[in-house]
Amino acid sequence: AFGRAAPAFKPSTTTLFRSVSQNEAKNIQTTGQFRLAPGGLEAKQFGFSLSETRQFGLAMGQKTIVSARIPTSTLNQYYISKGIDTGIFKKGTLTVYGDQLGMFNEAVAGTIKIFP
Numbered sequence: 001a002f003g004r005a006a007p008a009f010k011p012s013t014t015t016l017f018r019s020v021s022q023n024e025a026k027n028i029q030t031t032g033q034f035r036l037a038p039g040g041l042e043a044k045q046f047g048f049s050l051s052e053t054r055q056f057g058l059a060m061g062q063k064t065i066v067s068a069r070i071p072t073s074t075l076n077q078y079y080i081s082k083g084i085d086t087g088i089f090k091k092g093t094l095t096v097y098g099d100q101l102g103m104f105n106e107a108v109a110g111t112i113k114i115f116p
Contacts, residue, residue, distance in 0.1 A: 013069040013111075016046035016094055019057030025064045025114055032112060033105040034068075034096070042098045045084070048091040056088045069111035070104070077103070 020028065027035060034044050046068075047053035054065055079095040096104045 012072040014048070014072045014075060015067055015069050016048065016108075017050050017053035018044065018046045018066045018068075019053050019060060019062045020064050020066050021062055022064065025066065028066060028112060029114065032109070034101060034108075034112075036098050036101065044096045044101065044104075046094045046096070047089055048094070049089075052089050052091060056085060059088070063116070065115040067111075067113045067115065068108035070107050074107055 018034075024037070036042060036044075047056065050065065050067070057063060057065060075094070078100065079097070080092055081095065082089075082092040084093045084095075
């Protein structure tokens, strides 16, 4: 038993999806973070389903989807709604407000993936 490392504790995570413009995708690739666009919405919204988020993106003329994993235990720190774009987002959405973005980026660091 001595000399063996204890198994690392891996917290349960939830994968979130976001439809993004080409400019936002490039910004995420460059910075590795989600950032607010000047003059844009003061929040970032995510779906819980890849297919629902892709459907929303196509309706908005956006083909690029970004995913990120967040510790499930932190979900309650953000606004979760089942009342936004209900025709598409049946599993709900998660909203990260501007003042929460730093904490959110720390939580998802290293997990962001871009799907063209």
